[in-house]
Amino acid sequence: MELIISLIAGALGGNVAGGLAKSINQGALVNSIAGIVGGGLGGTILGALGMGDVAGGGLDLAGILGQVVGGGAGGGALLAIVGLVRNAIAK
Template identity: 45%
Template sequence: MEMIISLIAGLVGGNVGGVAAKNLSMGPIINSVIGAIGGLGGGQLIEMLGGADAVAGAAEAVGGMDMGALLGQAGAGGVGGLVLTLLAGMVKKAMAKA
């Protein structure tokens, strides 16, 4: 479940990055793919650093799901997708100049 949340949040983060920095955007499809990859990376990084509970703070169990952990995964995935999309855009722009 956490992986799916990270993928979706990364996809959204990648597209937000593309819209926010139009000069670094590579189109919605590429932004989505790179964002999803970044979302997975961000989610995995948060897990390695102590889990999403450490980032989201005290979590409450709602319906058997840890909402704090899910929100932490979503935040980490969104930021990961945004950052990786912007970095890829910067690399593409730098390579185009060369």
């Protein structure tokens, strides 16, 4: 269940990041895919760094909020990387 929350939050984070920063916006589909992958990676990385209580702390309110923040941040970060790489290749 924690992974699903991270993936959904990642998709939302990717789309929000694309909406806020037009220079990295890749369209809804790419934003969502990058966000989903980034959300999954964000939760995994937080868990590997010993922040498992935040990223996968169960289904209490603090755990869910941690998963949403970690997934959204991971999704936005990966979209930023994808956007920057695609813009650099296009030049």
